[in-house]
Amino acid sequence: MLLLRSGCLRQRCPVVPARIPKLVRYTASSASTGNATSASFVSASAPSQGAKRTFLETNPKSVGYWLIGSAVSVFGIVVFGGLTRLTESGLSITEWKPVTGSLPPMSHQDWEAEFEKYRASPEFKLLNSHMDLSEFKKIYYMEWTHRLWGRVIGLSFVLPTVYLIARRRVTTRMAWNLIGISGLIGFQGFIGWWMVKSGLKDDLFAPGSHPRVSQYRLTAHLATAFVCYSWMLLSGLSILRTRRLLADPATAMRLVEALKNPAIAPLRRSVTALTALVSTTVLSGALVAGLDAGLIYNEFPKMGLGLTPPASELWDKFYSREEDGSDLWWRNVLENPSLVQLDHRVLATTTFCAILALFAYSRTGRVVAALPKDAKRGMLGVVHLVSLQVALGISTLVYMVPISLAAAHQAGSLALLTGVLVLGHRLRVPKSTLNLIQKRMVTASKPKH
Numbered sequence: 058m059l060l061l062r063s064g065c066l067r068q069r070c071p072v073v074p075a076r077i078p079k080l081v082r083y084t085a086s087s088a089s090t091g092n093a094t095s096a097s098f099v100s101a102s103a104p105s106q107g108a109k110r111t112f113l114e115t116n117p118k119s120v121g122y123w124l125i126g127s128a129v130s131v132f133g134i135v136v137f138g139g140l141t142r143l144t145e146s147g148l149s150i151t152e153w154k155p156v157t158g159s160l161p162p163m164s165h166q167d168w169e170a171e172f173e174k175y176r177a178s179p180e181f182k183l184l185n186s187h188m189d190l191s192e193f194k195k196i197y198y199m200e201w202t203h204r205l206w207g208r209v210i211g212l213s214f215v216l217p218t219v220y221l222i223a224r225r226r227v228t229t230r231m232a233w234n235l236i237g238i239s240g241l242i243g244f245q246g247f248i249g250w251w252m253v254k255s256g257l258k259d260d261l262f263a264p265g266s267h268p269r270v271s272q273y274r275l276t277a278h279l280a281t282a283f284v285c286y287s288w289m290l291l292s293g294l295s296i297l298r299t300r301r302l303l304a305d306p307a308t309a310m311r312l313v314e315a316l317k318n319p320a321i322a323p324l325r326r327s328v329t330a331l332t333a334l335v336s337t338t339v340l341s342g343a344l345v346a347g348l349d350a351g352l353i354y355n356e357f358p359k360m361g362l363g364l365t366p367p368a369s370e371l372w373d374k375f376y377s378r379e380e381d382g383s384d385l386w387w388r389n390v391l392e393n394p395s396l397v398q399l400d401h402r403v404l405a406t407t408t409f410c411a412i413l414a415l416f417a418y419s420r421t422g423r424v425v426a427a428l429p430k431d432a433k434r435g436m437l438g439v440v441h442l443v444s445l446q447v448a449l450g451i452s453t454l455v456y457m458v459p460i461s462l463a464a465a466h467q468a469g470s471l472a473l474l475t476g477v478l479v480l481g482h483r484l485r486v487p488k489s490t491l492n493l494i495q496k497r498m499v500t501a502s503k504p505k506h
Contacts, residue, residue, distance in 0.1 A: 110225045112232060115303065115493060116296040120227055124293030127214050131286040132471055134206045138282070139467040142346065143460045146199035147270065148180045151257055153250040159208055161201050171197065178257050179268040207246060215239045230489065234292050238285060245281045252278045272347025272391070279343045283336070286471065287478055294482050299490045306497040313486050313494070318427040321484065327415055328481045334411060335477050338404040339470045345401050346467075350394035351458045357451045360399065371396045405450060412443045435480035442476045445469060 141147050151174045152158070162168045172193050175181050181188065218235040221227050227235065252274035302309035315321075345351055354360040365371070376388040389396050419428060419436045428436075446469040453462040486494075 112225045112229045113227060115299060116227050116231050118297060118300050120221065120231070121293045121296030121300070123217065124289050124296065127210065128286050128289035128293060130206075130210050130213075131282060131289060132468075132475075134203065134210060135279070135282050135286065135471055136464060136468045137206065138203055138278075139346075139464050140460065141199050141203045142275075143458075143463050144196065144199055145180070145184075146196035147203075147253060148178060148256045148268070149175055149193065149196040149200045150204070150253075151175060151178055153253070155208075155246065159205060161198070168194065180256065183268055204249075207249065211242045211246065214242060231292065231296070234288070238288050238292075241281065241285050241288070245278070245285060248274070248278050248281055267349070269349070270347065272344050275347040276340055276343040280340060283339065283471065283474065287474065290475065291478060291482060294479070295487065295490075298482070299493065302486070302490060302494055303497055306494050306501060309486075309494045310498065312429060313491060315427060315429055316484065316486060320423040320427045324415070324419055324424060324428070325481070325484045327418070328477065328484060331408075331411055331415060332474075332477050332481060334404070334408050335470075335474050338401070338408050339474065341397070341401040341404050342467075342470060344391060344397045345394075346463075348392070348394045348397055350398040350401075351454055351463075353394055354398060355454055355457050357402075357454055360395075360402075365399055366395045371399065405447065409443050409447050412439055416440050429483065432480065432483045435476070435483050439473070439476040439480055442469070442473045446473050 150158070150171075162171050168190060172190055175193060175197075185192075218239050221235065222232045252270050255271035255274050256269055302312070354366070358364060360366050371393065372385065372389050373393055374382065374385065376392050377385040378388070379385075390400065391397070416436055416439075418424060419433070425433070446466070449462060449466040449469050453459070453466045456462060
């Protein structure tokens, strides 16, 4: 053993390498006993095992599919939430119990207790005083399912987020995205109850008016859901597209060069503006729903005797609460059903015309030659979606807001936003993705030894 430590082994045993690897090192005890099994092993991988785990450079495909699946679930709950509102089921549960409320009433006594709470609400007193327990169960289960679905979305997103971040299975940027979405989901639950609460107390709406939730809170609830959906969708699409581009860096660089064509720049900016326009139209539709403004002027394109109602009706002093009338204009814009419906008509028509104009521009010589195929298909898809949405909107209005058409119209708004988001996504390659592509190109160009 002294021979081993002195280095003389190099002279007497030439088959042993000049440098003794650190994989196996004998301790003094093993030398004294001659027992090889008592040797102390130091694995060469030990430093990497003890080192701090870092975040990934690229996100796994599975994370992208999970995000898109979560977005699909949010799409579904948005549509179901619309059905809950249209069936006037949203005020059937008068309490917010995030944990214990996940189970419905289990006995007849429990059902009677819940029904008694509902009997104390303004909606029951003014609208549903004829309702019996069996009818109450129907609207209760609608709201309960909506809330349970929200809980499932929260758990199925937050728990994987904790795992992915703790195990460093995503990039740093994606980790922050997941944290942001998780926080938004929790905030959405709070907004949902805040909205419901506005329809449970007499002091939160005008005396003698139809019991309903605040149109402002309804709009906030819908807007948060749309933001959450868009965030999930774009994050998932970004991951899948990045993986696809990295699989063929040469083709990816050709796409990058094509998107740098100056002819595409105006289209890209216009799609960004179109996204804002579609979002604004959606929010105006939420105001229409919150005020039941779709139940008046059920004809198109006219509103009564003309294209617009009389000016005195649009700017009614009834909605002003300040003595000097300083709030006249914005309260009419947000609280006057006639003006709210007119605003939505104008925004929807503007959106339709803007998309048709953008489609025509995308078919002009320079643009159509430079535009990638997937962007062309995306532009055509947006035209189809907006045409369907306009047809649904007019039908919903003319037939006085039947539940089926109204729910389809709400789903159509999210589908249209999806189409515009996908189109904008196809017209860009994020800088982070471009950097990864360039690194992959450099790696591929290096000679292999």
